[in-house]
Amino acid sequence: MKKLFMRSFMFAAALLFALNVNGCILDAFDTLTQGFPISVDINMSGTLTSLSDSTTVNLDDSDFYNDNQDKIKKIELLKIAYRTTEVVPQTLSGNITLTVKQPNNIVLFSKIISNATPNNYKDTPYELQLTQSEIQSVNAYLGILSNKTLIATVEVSGLPAGPKTLNAKIDVVFEMEYDL
Amino acid sequence: MRRTLQFLILAALLCVQVNAQDDRFSQLNEENVAGFAKPLVTSLGMGLNSGAFHTADVSSTFGFGISFRFMYIMVPDDQRTFTPTLPDGYTANESTPTFYGSKTGASYAGPGGYITFPGGVDESAIPFAMPQITASFMGTEALIRFIPTIKAGEEEISFFGIGIKHSISQYIPLMPLDIAAQVMYNKIKFGSIVEGTNIVFNAQASKSFGLFTAYGGLQYESSKFDVNYTFEGDPYSQIPEFQQDRKISAEIEGDNNFRFIVGGTIRLAVIAINADLSLGSQTVVTTGLSFEF
Numbered sequence: 001m002k003k004l005f006m007r008s009f010m011f012a013a014a015l016l017f018a019l020n021v022n023g024c025i026l027d028a029f030d031t032l033t034q035g036f037p038i039s040v041d042i043n044m045s046g047t048l049t050s051l052s053d054s055t056t057v058n059l060d061d062s063d064f065y066n067d068n069q070d071k072i073k074k075i076e077l078l079k080i081a082y083r084t085t086e087v088v089p090q091t092l093s094g095n096i097t098l099t100v101k102q103p104n105n106i107v108l109f110s111k112i113i114s115n116a117t118p119n120n121y122k123d124t125p126y127e128l129q130l131t132q133s134e135i136q137s138v139n140a141y142l143g144i145l146s147n148k149t150l151i152a153t154v155e156v157s158g159l160p161a162g163p164k165t166l167n168a169k170i171d172v173v174f175e176m177e178y179d180l
Numbered sequence: 181m182r183r184t185l186q187f188l189i190l191a192a193l194l195c196v197q198v199n200a201q202d203d204r205f206s207q208l209n210e211e212n213v214a215g216f217a218k219p220l221v222t223s224l225g226m227g228l229n230s231g232a233f234h235t236a237d238v239s240s241t242f243g244f245g246i247s248f249r250f251m252y253i254m255v256p257d258d259q260r261t262f263t264p265t266l267p268d269g270y271t272a273n274e275s276t277p278t279f280y281g282s283k284t285g286a287s288y289a290g291p292g293g294y295i296t297f298p299g300g301v302d303e304s305a306i307p308f309a310m311p312q313i314t315a316s317f318m319g320t321e322a323l324i325r326f327i328p329t330i331k332a333g334e335e336e337i338s339f340f341g342i343g344i345k346h347s348i349s350q351y352i353p354l355m356p357l358d359i360a361a362q363v364m365y366n367k368i369k370f371g372s373i374v375e376g377t378n379i380v381f382n383a384q385a386s387k388s389f390g391l392f393t394a395y396g397g398l399q400y401e402s403s404k405f406d407v408n409y410t411f412e413g414d415p416y417s418q419i420p421e422f423q424q425d426r427k428i429s430a431e432i433e434g435d436n437n438f439r440f441i442v443g444g445t446i447r448l449a450v451i452a453i454n455a456d457l458s459l460g461s462q463t464v465v466t467t468g469l470s471f472e473f
Contacts, residue, residue, distance in 0.1 A: 035297070
């Protein structure tokens with residue numbers, strides 16, 4: 001009887017172990033995939049018919065990235081949006097071109113928002129629709145984990161002559177897979 | 181033997197323990213933690229409240245049993261996403277994963293930049309296991325589920341459950357079925373992070389055919405978990421409420437209220453092997469191995 005009890009117990013133990021270690025969801029807890037946002041400022045003013053400004057998107061500017069950077073397995077670009085914070089005059093309109101480059105000036109992608117009225121993007125950011133190949137080119141660059149910076153350039157053309165100011169933010173979401 | 185048992189139970193509970201302290205929760209504010217975690221709380225409730233019986237027969241003299249219960253809890257697709265609550269100016273134009281959902285969380289654009297949500301574990305089922313002891317006397321059975329306090333990292337895990345079952349059919353002459361009613365209380369604690377309580381009431385019936393016993397029941401239950409964690413703010417966020425770290429305490433109730441149970445038991449001398457299916461908010465397959473004297 002004791003032998004039967006022990007065999008049955010071992011069967012139960014083996015089943016429990018198999019359920020919870022081999023097939024189990026424990027593997028799912030080894031890593032976490034988490035998106036984190038970074039926003040950078042673009043400030044333009046002048047009297048010409050086109051304005052532009054460049055800024056650096058630096059992963060080090062994210063607390064979340066810094067807290068976990070020694071455990072990162074993968075980083076990818078998820079989303080990017082243009083958002084106006086101030087525009088004078090409010091009726092200003094033109095063609096907004098957003099270009100994202102590597103620090104060595106290799107262009108990763110460039111998008112145009114034609115006939116845009118920046119004032120419309122104050123409360124509702126304009127989310128850029130990136131193609132798969134554009135996302136892949138950014139992710140290939142970010143795949144080298146020492147690559148932490150992107151250069152974002154905004155150029156607004158087709159503006160009327162005269163004094164004007166356009167301040168904006170580029171909102172980016174990166175997704176990071178890291179060990180827990 | 182005791183160390184082996186503790187290790188196995190620890191492995192079973194580890195799934196849950198890790199959940200509570202992993203970074204997913206630290207990205208959720210007060211308004212969204214319930215939406216994210218409710219399916220998990222429901223699963224824990226469905227698991228802890230399963231396997232309470234494998235027959236409605238209660239010994240009219242004296243009985244004693246040791247059991248191991250194994251549960252496999254299946255999460256329906258509609259519990260893998262939820263619609264988050266967002267600040268003014270934002271629109272939840274898509275759903276985001278719950279704890280069980282896909283690994284990529286949703287992000288929402290708005291006047292303060294993007295708001296991001298954590299991904300899930302991308303699982304649609306979890307296993308669960310526990311031991312239990314029963315002792316019966318004169319038509320009443322007491323049940324105890326107990327795990328000695330186990331150290332897991334910085335935290336201690338403890339689990340305790342108690343139940344009592346009483347035979348109703350003993351009062352009804354010539355009753356062709358065994359009928360019983362049962363009440364059970366479970367409490368599980370992971371250090372100061374998670375504390376869950378579960379209450380169960382059920383009515384059960386069974387009929388034996390030689391070595392085989394068919395059983396079924398209707399069960400009412402409730403599960404409530406208190407979760408304590410730190411929301412990790414982002415000082416660069418343009419949304420004031422998202423800038424600061426803060427402690428969050430949330431009370432989350434599971435969706436598990438009623439379930440219907442149907443199953444069968446085969447008895448071989450002192451060994452009883454059973455399997456049943458629970459149909460409720462989530463579906464649970466329970467198997468059990470019992471040694472009954």
